[in-house]
Amino acid sequence: MNKPYLHHEIDYKKIILDYLVVLIPLIIYGLYKNGVVLYKEGYISLIKVIYPVLYPLLGGLIGYFINYIFTKKKELNYNMLYGIIIGMTVSFNLNIFIFIIILSLILGACQLFEIKFDFNKMCLIRLLTVIALLVLNKYSYANPLELSDKYSYSYFDVLFGRGVSGICISNTFISILAYIYLSFNNFYKKDIPLMIIATYTICGLIYFAISNEYKPLLNELTTGTLVFASVFIATDSINSPYKKYSKILYSVLIGLLSFLFTRLINSHEGIYLAILLVSFIINFTKINVFNKIRQKN
Amino acid sequence: MSSLITLNKDYNIKVSSNINNYLNPDYVYIPILKDYKLLVKNKEIVRKEQVILINKENTITCPISGVVVGMTDCVLYNGIKSRCLVIENDFKERMFKRNASRKTLNNISFEELLEIMKNKHVYNDNNESLYDLFKEKVNTNTLIINCVEDEPYIVSEEFEARTYINEILEMISALMGILNIKNAKLVFKNIDRDNIECYNNVLGTYPNIKVVLVPDLYLLGKRNLLLKHLSIDSNKVLHLNIHDIYKLYNIIKRNRSISEKLITVSGDGVINPQVFNVKIGTNIGDLVKDNIKLKDGVSCISNGLMAGTIVDYKKLIVTENLQGIVFTKIKECNEIKCIKCGKCSEICPMNINPEEILHSDESKNREKCINCGLCNYICPSYIDLCGKVRGEDHE
Numbered sequence: 001m002n003k004p005y006l007h008h009e010i011d012y013k014k015i016i017l018d019y020l021v022v023l024i025p026l027i028i029y030g031l032y033k034n035g036v037v038l039y040k041e042g043y044i045s046l047i048k049v050i051y052p053v054l055y056p057l058l059g060g061l062i063g064y065f066i067n068y069i070f071t072k073k074k075e076l077n078y079n080m081l082y083g084i085i086i087g088m089t090v091s092f093n094l095n096i097f098i099f100i101i102i103l104s105l106i107l108g109a110c111q112l113f114e115i116k117f118d119f120n121k122m123c124l125i126r127l128l129t130v131i132a133l134l135v136l137n138k139y140s141y142a143n144p145l146e147l148s149d150k151y152s153y154s155y156f157d158v159l160f161g162r163g164v165s166g167i168c169i170s171n172t173f174i175s176i177l178a179y180i181y182l183s184f185n186n187f188y189k190k191d192i193p194l195m196i197i198a199t200y201t202i203c204g205l206i207y208f209a210i211s212n213e214y215k216p217l218l219n220e221l222t223t224g225t226l227v228f229a230s231v232f233i234a235t236d237s238i239n240s241p242y243k244k245y246s247k248i249l250y251s252v253l254i255g256l257l258s259f260l261f262t263r264l265i266n267s268h269e270g271i272y273l274a275i276l277l278v279s280f281i282i283n284f285t286k287i288n289v290f291n292k293i294r295q296k297n
Numbered sequence: 298m299s300s301l302i303t304l305n306k307d308y309n310i311k312v313s314s315n316i317n318n319y320l321n322p323d324y325v326y327i328p329i330l331k332d333y334k335l336l337v338k339n340k341e342i343v344r345k346e347q348v349i350l351i352n353k354e355n356t357i358t359c360p361i362s363g364v365v366v367g368m369t370d371c372v373l374y375n376g377i378k379s380r381c382l383v384i385e386n387d388f389k390e391r392m393f394k395r396n397a398s399r400k401t402l403n404n405i406s407f408e409e410l411l412e413i414m415k416n417k418h419v420y421n422d423n424n425e426s427l428y429d430l431f432k433e434k435v436n437t438n439t440l441i442i443n444c445v446e447d448e449p450y451i452v453s454e455e456f457e458a459r460t461y462i463n464e465i466l467e468m469i470s471a472l473m474g475i476l477n478i479k480n481a482k483l484v485f486k487n488i489d490r491d492n493i494e495c496y497n498n499v500l501g502t503y504p505n506i507k508v509v510l511v512p513d514l515y516l517l518g519k520r521n522l523l524l525k526h527l528s529i530d531s532n533k534v535l536h537l538n539i540h541d542i543y544k545l546y547n548i549i550k551r552n553r554s555i556s557e558k559l560i561t562v563s564g565d566g567v568i569n570p571q572v573f574n575v576k577i578g579t580n581i582g583d584l585v586k587d588n589i590k591l592k593d594g595v596s597c598i599s600n601g602l603m604a605g606t607i608v609d610y611k612k613l614i615v616t617e618n619l620q621g622i623v624f625t626k627i628k629e630c631n632e633i634k635c636i637k638c639g640k641c642s643e644i645c646p647m648n649i650n651p652e653e654i655l656h657s658d659e660s661k662n663r664e665k666c667i668n669c670g671l672c673n674y675i676c677p678s679y680i681d682l683c684g685k686v687r688g689e690d691h692e
């Protein structure tokens with residue numbers, strides 16, 4: 001251990017553990033919604049019930065082993081956390097082998113080349129899974145029950161997880177509880193999700209004021225994707241800024257761009273694309289700034 | 298500036314309330330520092346307080362009487378190896394004839410004080426000449442005496458404050474008279490109950506000396522941060538540590554140089570943590586062997602867990618800068634890539650951004666670093682920021 005020989009009670013393992021603790025209820029809800037319910041209604045076989053757990057579990061294991069291969073350390077690590085989070089956000093219709101291949105390739109490549117130019121890997125991996133779905137003509141986030149249009153849900157139901165979203169992230173209420181829990185950890189950048197959602201809401205209020213029809217906005221705010229991505233993905237410590245004004249800029253940009261991309265593409269991909277793009281911009285400008293400082297010296 | 302923090306320490310580690318004397322070591326070891334001239338030869342008989350090393354600004358005296366028996370390599374408080382003069386103790390404490398102690402401190406003039414400071418080359422704990430400091434600070438409003446110990450588990454100054462309470466109050470009162478200072482404030486941590494009680498019991502006879510309590514925040518032992526915390530303008534006060542006051546008492550009243558020192562030996566690796574009164578030059582290995590029960594697999598850190606250094610205690614010797622040693626099991630922690638949490642820049646009391654310094658060659662901010670260790674303490678990725686900021690690791 002480096003000097004000093006005393007450490008604050010929070011270290012990276014504790015930060016990762018905190019994330020894992022709050023992700024578990026979301027995974028359990030995913031298991032219920034996209035596993036147990038579908039099985040009971042006769043849409044899937046018994047073996048497929050575990051799929052909502054399998055994606056994050058495999059994601060975590062792949063991340064863990066990639067980290068182990070490159071560092072020889074058996075411990076909680078960020079690759080493992082990324083694997084779990086990505087596994088929770090993918091579509092119900094994604095083939096598990098495609099998921100494994102894309103995740104292993106990207107996480108492995110990032111470790112192998114120790115990429116100096118960082119970006120939000122979770123969003124990139126997700127984007128590749130989306131491309132795979134499009135290529136295979138399976139692009140949809142709805143499970144068979146949702147596709148059947150058997151039930152209609154109120155916004156309240158959607159808030160509590162009945163909406164169409166990634167395999168384990170539809171329950172906005174649990175994501176909000178997770179956010180509250182994480183906010184007690186001083187190392188969590190708690191202002192980022194708030195600013196993203198506030199910007200998104202303001203954009204929505206202005207945009208929909210023209211038609212005086214706010215249902216799409218309410219839908220986007222409650223379905224899960226926006227809140228989950230703001231709470232867990234946009235706050236990825238490594239690829240988000242920590243200085244006050246940079247954080248404001250980062251969050252407002254993500255809020256604005258995700259609203260724009262949602263209108264241009266759809267609500268499932270908007271925020272992920274926005275985070276990926278902004279994390280690229282941030283890292284690019286940072287490298288330039290440092291280069292300038294170096295040149296000056 | 299960042300706000301100061303309370304450290305994550307174990308409040309159950311308590312040091313025995315008695316001071317143990319370890320004043321008769323068989324040998325003492327005096328480091329022969331750079332630029333110092335050695336004034337004694339091998340086999341020469343030396344007396345207590347005899348000047349044995351000298352340079353332009355300072356002299357080093359012998360803490361015991363005995364015989365010079367050679368030289369050996371020892372380790373100093375900062376982990377640096379040093380060649381040391383070995384003196385065998387004859388246990389007679391023989392001294393040259395010297396001026397007797399003063400009966401009182403009240404009749405010393407300002408000029409006389411300055412002369413003593415100049416002739417005896419007296420420096421405070423911050424390594425500033427007290428001659429310069431007194432000359433500059435005469436007629437200031439307030440004298441601040443800092444009794445705050447920053448390092449967890451090290452309590453030498455707290456013990457010094459209550460063991461020599463009468464001497465300390467006498468010296469403070471005399472200094473106030475000589476320097477024409479109206480008020481004095483003794484600053485203690487609010488958890489230092491023993492000292493608060495001791496001083497409150499006797500301060501009735503010193504109406505111009507007050508006790509000020511501060512919270513248990515790391516770095517309030519540092520002058521600038523304490524004054525900032527107390528919202529006091531540093532130009533209007535004279536700031537001294539409790540150890541400086543006791544040193545002045547010995548030099549001015551007793552006409553003696555410091556030959557003994559209080560040292561804390563504690564930490565979760567020690568079964569019986571204690572404070573010892575030891576001779577300067579004592580080998581810590583001897584002290585530990587005779588008095589301390591250690592747990593298995595512990596390492597020794599000199600001068601505390603925050604700003605201290607791992608040392609081989611068997612070779613460590615007591616010098617004026619050594620406050621104590623802490624024994625603890627060092628945890629193996631893996632350094633990972635920076636996760637950009639920004640806590641290091643938030644916590645740095647000198648407004649340095651260690652994370653940015655990692656990527657730049659900038660040297661201006663590096664010089665501001667006070668080696669407090671807070672950035673390393675807070676960094677969740679276990680990066681040695683402190684070492685990197687100070688250039689120990691910088692290419």
Ligand code: SF4
Nearest residue numbers: 645666667669670672
């Ligand atoms: S060790 Fe230096 S850089 Fe680190 S917190 Fe202390 S003053 Fe700042």
Ligand code: SF4
Nearest residue numbers: 635636638639641676
């Ligand atoms: S505290 Fe450590 S992990 Fe956080 S920004 Fe500073 S160097 Fe990076």
